[in-house]
Amino acid sequence: MSQLYASLFYQADVTEIFSDRALLSYMIQAEVALAKAQAQVGVIPQSAAAIIAQASEQALDQIDMEALATATALAGNIAIPFVKQLTAIVKKTDEDASRYVHWGATSQDILDSACILQCRDALNHVESQLQQAYQIALAQAETYRHQVMIGRTWLQQALPITFGHKLARWASVFKRDLDRLHAMKARVLTVQLGGAAGSLASLLDQGSAVVEAYAAILELTAPHCTWHGERDRIVETAGVLAIIVGNLGKMARDWSLLMQTEIAEVFEPTAKGRGGSSTMPHKRNPVAAATILAAANRVPALMSSVYQSMVQEHERSLGAWHAEWLSIPELFKLCAGALERTIDVLQGIEVHPDAMQRNIECTHGLIMAEALMMALAPKIGRLNAHHLVETACQQAVAQQRHLKAVVIEISEINHYFSADQLEQIFEPASYLGNIQAQIDAVLQEAKGEAK
Known part of the structure; x- marks a missing residue:
């Protein structure tokens, strides 16, 4: 070269x-x-x-x-x-x-x-x-x-x-x-x-x-x-x-x-x-x-x-x-x-x-649709929850509104969750699964190698 x-x-x-x-x-x-x-x-x-x-x-x-x-x-x-x-x-x-x-x-x-x-x-x-x-x-x-x-x-x-x-x-x-x-x-x-x-x-x-x-x-x-x-x-x-x-x-x-x-x-x-x-x-x-x-x-x-x-x-x-x-x-x-x-x-x-x-917020709550669906699924079944949340997402996009604002108005959903509970469901940091455990495992593996 x-x-x-x-x-x-x-x-x-x-x-x-x-x-x-x-x-x-x-x-x-x-x-x-x-x-x-x-x-x-x-x-x-x-x-x-x-x-x-x-x-x-x-x-x-x-x-x-x-x-x-x-x-x-x-x-x-x-x-x-x-x-x-x-x-x-x-x-x-x-x-x-x-x-x-x-x-x-x-x-x-x-x-x-x-x-x-x-x-x-x-x-x-x-x-x-x-x-x-x-x-x-x-x-x-x-x-x-x-x-x-x-x-x-x-x-x-x-x-x-x-x-x-x-x-x-x-x-x-x-x-x-x-x-x-x-x-x-x-x-x-x-x-x-x-x-x-x-x-x-x-x-x-x-x-x-x-x-x-x-x-x-x-x-x-x-x-x-x-x-x-x-x-x-x-x-x-x-x-x-x-x-x-x-x-x-x-x-x-x-x-x-x-x-x-x-x-x-x-x-x-x-x-x-x-x-x-x-x-x-x-x-x-x-x-x-x-x-x-x-x-x-x-x-x-x-x-x-x-x-x-x-x-x-x-x-x-x-x-x-x-x-x-x-x-x-x-x-x-x-x-x-x-x-x-x-x-x-x-x-x-x-x-x-x-x-x-800013990028998390740019979808106006749509990225938390799965979190909402999984919270709702034990109460009405996964397929019903998926259909209900999908409809809410479509409505939020059509009306250019935040998904949470749309959901609060849907009785089939707000019947099961208070405003505070919905606030928590729509918090991105609350829907990270086992990410911290994965990070801990990677860090712990490195500590084990260092011993």
């Missing part, structure tokens, strides 16, 4: 993890770990592994990036020309040691292992962001737990809820996202080492031992068998990222709708130059929501590519694996960027209780 747009859609730390320079650093880390693992098992000399490790410390600054890019187009992947350059760098120190660079491995071993190392570091960052968002949403849910607003279904006013309930639902989403991320780590953060066709035949009878040592050095899980052609680990990682972005998109959709001029119940934080229009000085645009929704729009297409890449040929694929190189970094960068902007909004969100109250 253009650097002009990177600050709009991405997050700096995760973007750096997937930079070209960082990829080479992870590949060097994988090659050094491979040499150390083989030396531990006795496949290559200890001295060779030590020299490879020593020479690799400065290798990143010695790699010719331009030559690497040119050679990659011819080789079909970056690992082949990379290994040639790394071998030459080690050779400057010790020619004998250079013979053992990339011993018994194939290009995909190094690229997959480097990818998993990138995923691990990026997932740690995403996890930290999720935890921050979770804690902020919990605090805001507590702050606004009693702030009554209108709930909306099918984009229409429905029943009263509280803003704290909406925030508690968001907090609950962050908790589930964290749970998903934790649950998958042991499965997906797995080293790759199988050699040319997955058998590690080049390591004779030491293959399994080298894999175990390799995984331990890189602090990754050792697989039971090679997974060159089975990409479910990559897809599961991408899938969790896609769920996170989809959840953030739902939140952004909510607060952007609440920012509409006619609604004006919440607003994104203000800052100089934020959310303005090039032509309309009065505008206050939901710019964070726009970037999050753009990510949520882009991610499904990326996931489609990742899912399609699962269908691979035999032991190692042609083209399908290569498509991951484009999709996975983009998924991570969009996810981290969307999280960064969500955190910013959650921290600084502006809440307008007066607008929430």
Whole structure:
């Protein structure tokens, strides 16, 4: 992506993890770990592994990036020309040691292992962001737990809820996202080492031992068998990222709708130059929501590519694996960027209780029709109550009167309720169901996790 747009859609730390320079650093880390693992098992000399490790410390600054890019187009992947350059760098120190660079491995071993190392570091960052968002949403849910607003279904006013309930639902989403991320780590953060066709035949009878040592050095899980052609680990990682972005998109959709001029119940934080229009000085645009929704729009297409890449040929694929190189970094960068902007909004969100109250009252009591029906139903039956209240609603709309004023004049209703009782029935805060219990449950779950 253009650097002009990177600050709009991405997050700096995760973007750096997937930079070209960082990829080479992870590949060097994988090659050094491979040499150390083989030396531990006795496949290559200890001295060779030590020299490879020593020479690799400065290798990143010695790699010719331009030559690497040119050679990659011819080789079909970056690992082949990379290994040639790394071998030459080690050779400057010790020619004998250079013979053992990339011993018994194939290009995909190094690229997959480097990818998993990138995923691990990026997932740690995403996890930290999720935890921050979770804690902020919990605090805001507590702050606004009693702030009554209108709930909306099918984009229409429905029943009263509280803003704290909406925030508690968001907090609950962050908790589930964290749970998903934790649950998958042991499965997906797995080293790759199988050699040319997955058998590690080049390591004779030491293959399994080298894999175990390799995984331990890189602090990754050792697989039971090679997974060159089975990409479910990559897809599961991408899938969790896609769920996170989809959840953030739902939140952004909510607060952007609440920012509409006619609604004006919440607003994104203000800052100089934020959310303005090039032509309309009065505008206050939901710019964070726009970037999050753009990510949520882009991610499904990326996931489609990742899912399609699962269908691979035999032991190692042609083209399908290569498509991951484009999709996975983009998924991570969009996810981290969307999280960064969500955190910013959650921290600084502006809440307008007066607008929430105004919008509750704009239907002149119609939103309390269900409350009236349910209060009346035990006395005359639900269907009769529904018919009676529906007729009253139609009359209130036709006469442009408050529903309560109409109801007071209907003998079939005022026979059962006093004026004070009707006043209570029409109080939005009295018809919130178990919202407070739901908020308590979300908050209590978080306290239990903290113990």
